[in-house]
Amino acid sequence: MIVYFAPMEGLTDGILRRTHQRLFGSVDVYGLPFHKLTQSVGLTTREKRDIAPEENRGLRVLPQALTRDPGQLAAWLALVAELGYPCAELNLGCPSPTVTRRGRGSGLLRDLPALRCFFDRLFADPLPMPLSVKTRIGYESPEEWPELAALLAAYPFAHVTIHVRTTREQYTGGIHPEAFDLALRRGLPHPVYNGDLRTPEDVQALLARCPRTEAVMIGRGLLADPALARRLRGGPEASEAELRAWYTALYEGWRERFHATLALGRIKKLMEWPAGDSIRRKRLLRRAESIEQCIDAVLDEQQAREG
Ligand SMILES: Cc1cc2nc3c(=O)[nH]c(=O)nc-3n(C[C@H](O)[C@H](O)[C@H](O)COP(=O)(O)O)c2cc1C
Numbered sequence: 001m002i003v004y005f006a007p008m009e010g011l012t013d014g015i016l017r018r019t020h021q022r023l024f025g026s027v028d029v030y031g032l033p034f035h036k037l038t039q040s041v042g043l044t045t046r047e048k049r050d051i052a053p054e055e056n057r058g059l060r061v062l063p064q065a066l067t068r069d070p071g072q073l074a075a076w077l078a079l080v081a082e083l084g085y086p087c088a089e090l091n092l093g094c095p096s097p098t099v100t101r102r103g104r105g106s107g108l109l110r111d112l113p114a115l116r117c118f119f120d121r122l123f124a125d126p127l128p129m130p131l132s133v134k135t136r137i138g139y140e141s142p143e144e145w146p147e148l149a150a151l152l153a154a155y156p157f158a159h160v161t162i163h164v165r166t167t168r169e170q171y172t173g174g175i176h177p178e179a180f181d182l183a184l185r186r187g188l189p190h191p192v193y194n195g196d197l198r199t200p201e202d203v204q205a206l207l208a209r210c211p212r213t214e215a216v217m218i219g220r221g222l223l224a225d226p227a228l229a230r231r232l233r234g235g236p237e238a239s240e241a242e243l244r245a246w247y248t249a250l251y252e253g254w255r256e257r258f259h260a261t262l263a264l265g266r267i268k269k270l271m272e273w274p275a276g277d278s279i280r281r282k283r284l285l286r287r288a289e290s291i292e293q294c295i296d297a298v299l300d301e302q303q304a305r306e307g
Pocket residue numbers: 006007008009010011032033034064091093094134163171194195196197217218219220221273
């Protein structure tokens with residue numbers, strides 16, 4: 001099975017990707033957080049650094065763009081092809097209101113005829129490189145999925161990653177694994193399952209339900225348990241020493257690149273996100289003033305939870 005590390009803006013930068021591969025590995029492809037395309041297709045300094053080949057040496061990565069303009073997307077793909085990457089992705093999944101309000105990300109799912117026009121114009125001429133798409137299953141309701149899936153199946157995407165939620169459901173609302181069954185039945189090209197895979201048992205349940213699953217994308221599950229992909233391949237759980245090394249290396253990398261305060265803020269975000277509604281962890285993290293205190297907070301809370 002192919003395992004993708006989900007792109008997570010503000011967290012999964014080159015430092016995290018390289019550190020993860022060095023300490024845990026077992027991930028096939030690391031998604032790059034989206035580039036927000038503009039008229040000039042000029043990338044920001046941060047985006048340029050993130051996509052630079054030296055930032056991703058030894059990793060297989062999938063660059064991603066957020067746009068509703070086919071010309072912008074084609075120009076960006078030419079740039080990505082020049083850098084030597086084999087595939088790139090269009091984001092139809094971002095649910096942030098600042099993005100969807102402008103009809104980008106999953107905002108494009110609100111109007112399927114407009115999305116069809118966008119794809120018609122995009123694929124009218126050959127693209128400079130293969131393009132995949134990451135989507136949600138609808139904007140308002142999962143009932144939109146059959147029509148959206150049929151639309152996606154009509155265009156030559158390299159693969160389709162499906163976060164099995166609607167835009168309205170953001171990251172924690174209802175989840176619809178049955179939408180993935182439909183993707184397989186409708187013949188979407190190489191569907192990748194995404195959404196709430198936290199443990200090897202979750203992946204086994206998915207495989208029991210959809211034995212033809214070829215690939216999964218995991219985000220918060222890998223933040224909570226960086227050894228999850230390794231465990232999916234039959235490898236060991238992360239030891240306490242490995243977890244301490246992981247958090248410390250991330251902190252050191254971010255401190256060198258940014259600043260101690262910012263680095264600590266990032267570590268706290270990384271530790272908080274996957275904990276969902278753990279009030280205890282949030283309280284401990286809020287009080288933590290050093291990387292050591294953050295690590296102790298996470299490990300203590302984890303032990304308390306596991307009883
Ligand atoms: C903080 C954060 C930032 C994210 N940034 C991106 C992004 O840049 N591009 C993208 O396609 N998805 C982004 N996502 C969505 C994740 O890639 C993934 O689809 C989502 O977290 C569901 O997968 P999971 O349940 O395995 O975490 C982001 C999610 C989070 C929590």
